[in-house]
Amino acid sequence: MATENKGVIPVKQLKLSDAVAAQLESLIRSGHFGAEGKFPSERDLAEQFGVGRSSMREAISKLETLGIIVRSHGVGTFVLDSSEQSQISMSLLSAGEVTALELFNVRYAVEPDGAAMAANRRTAKDIQELKAILKEAAAPDISAKDFVKLDSEFHSLIAEATRNRLFIQIYKQVAPHHVIYSEKVILIQNRMALAHQGHLRILEAIIAQDEKLAKKEAYAHLKWAEKDLVKEINKLEEKKSKNKKSK
Structure with missing residues (x-):
């Protein structure tokens, strides 16, 4: 027992x-x-x-x-x-309540097909509004805050141009996280100029009603944004490593 x-x-x-x-x-x-x-x-x-x-x-x-x-x-x-450099690099890996990885995963799943649908269904009014946004974003004295706002409006208008109510609702869930993330990375060197070029290429494909090209350009735009993030984080980590070795 x-x-x-x-x-x-x-x-x-x-x-x-x-x-x-x-x-x-x-x-x-x-x-x-x-x-x-x-x-x-x-x-x-x-x-x-x-x-x-x-x-x-x-x-x-x-x-x-x-x-x-x-x-x-x-x-x-x-x-x-708790080091400052680590806090900066980890900050770049977040987008509010989700990680940058989660944000990119969803954007890859949503935005290329959304651009293709928009190319097929866009109206003259859609094109006019998208052009107006990119014209404003091209202003030489535009602030980072205003650029992020216009960036969000550009992608949201593409979602609206799909004429798919469910797709529009899905993108409305993504948009706030996109804004939070963009506000953190927008000051990376040449970020605004390169983002604007990507937007122009997407718009050109939508204007031409070329679904395959619109999808390709939207994917390429995301791929560039992701690689740019990786490059910036690697720079921060290298700088942090050098600072530790010099102490």
């Missing part, structure tokens, strides 16, 4: 991923991992720990949920710390 031991908590066997997550957290806290902000890849960590990729993936997801690290597709995984 088992003896009852009051105050003794039964030992539970940890899941492998939980054990790995606990060890990773300990190594991060001690500065062993993420000393320069960047975190090792899932594959490298799985090899170092001698565990499968799926277990390591679960462990990394747990750390992300705890707010210890942040991940972004195409950029990498970063350890969150």
